[in-house]
Amino acid sequence: MKGFEAIAFFNGWRIAGAGVFIVFTALVTLSFVISQLHKLLTVWENKDEYIKNAMQLFAKKEKVAVHPKLRVSKNFNESARQFNLLTKSLRDPFFSLPRLILLAKKVDISHPHATVNKLIQAKLIVPDDKGFYYWDHTAYKNILEKE
């Protein structure tokens, strides 16, 4: 048996095709791994620096997440107490919201905008229709009594 018949009979095409494919796969894979090797070694040799940078990044995120001053107060009443004290420190019963929020940020109250919004919705901070706001002490006393 000779010629193409012999090749087909002995699965020559498949063997040749598979052989070329396997050789190429082996060398392409090796080539890729080797091309990344010096980069991996660079990372390994400077691993202390990389770990330090990663830790710093993680630590910053942790601060943002767990700093007690920045933690969102789940207790609305606690927020109300904090802002009650803030409004008293303003001395003027009528105040602007930006000034109140700025003061809240200075004393590290978390999420001052959202908290002020809740207090407005709860009618503890009331608009005076002249662009300013005031603290409703009556409403605040009612909240304290409910506690």
Next chain:
Amino acid sequence: MLLDFFANTGFAMADYRNFIMIVIGLIFIYLGIAKHYEPLLLVPIGFGILVGNIPVFKGLGLSIYEDNSVLHYLYFGVTTGIYPSLIFLGLGALTDFSTLLVRPVLMLLGAAAQTGIFITFLGALALGFAPNEAASIGIIGGADGPTAIFLTAKLAPNLIGPIAVAAYSYMALVPVIQPPIMKLLTTRKERLIKMEEPRTVSKKEKIIFPIVALLLCCFIAPAAIPLLGMLCFGNLLKEAVVTERLAQAARTSVLDSVTILLGLTVGASTQADIFLTPKSVGIFVLGAVSFCIATASGLLFAKIMNLFLRTKINPLLGAAGVSAVPDSARVVQMVGQAEDPTNFLLMHAMAPNISGVIGSAVAAGVLWSFMM
């Protein structure tokens, strides 16, 4: 009594084929010593041809094919694949893989050159050779003597003589066979391409490479373990520095001893009645075809790669994808410098050259596993 004595001499038992083989052996020795064509291989092989073709009386344990002969015991290392594996150990301890690590993409040229093996495999099947014989003939295209002997010992031990002689002959004739193909398939402008200066390779890379290469390639083709395993081991011994004594032994005494025994016994196995057959002629022709296709495949693949690469590579490097280390790389350097004497391609050509060694070992493992 004198007549009886004469009847037992080689003169009485010789025929014309013995003399033909003796002449071939003398030519090999001449090429090795006078022309310096691969002398470390051609001289032992040539001498082995002389030894193997002195007619002897069968039954006295003198012929290499008789079980209790000295030559037969030495030949054991060839038939079992021990010698090729030990040669790869020495080769690994000799080789610097830096150029390969600097530009791993050149490994693909070594892969492309191995297509010659499989195309010749198909050609040998078409000519009527059995699949295991066709695989042994195809591997000649890898231009790697130890690999060719290893695979032939496993698949077609009856063809070791002609295949080994063909493989080593074409390895020795690399400076003659390759340049015309290189000039035919490349333009002058391509031959003038200069390669970028390589970066420095760290010691750690050189140590990690043989381990990674072994694990990766042998997981893909486990049958390549005897050859690739020894190549990687030898290289690790070299690069580890702490095992320099072992590396030194591997690349000197072990390699040289095995080369002597391999060459001598392979040459001795080319007895006239086994070697001078139409099959051997077919093997030599197919071996030449395989070698030419391997060279052309590497060159053409380099040209194809240049279609996609921003930094072009000199396509002459593709010819070094055959694993005739370091002769192919030297030929690339020679052809490149013929166009531009300031173009130094030798170290760049070593990358595909070494990749060709790995590729031919993987190809041999693949063929062996398919034929098992």
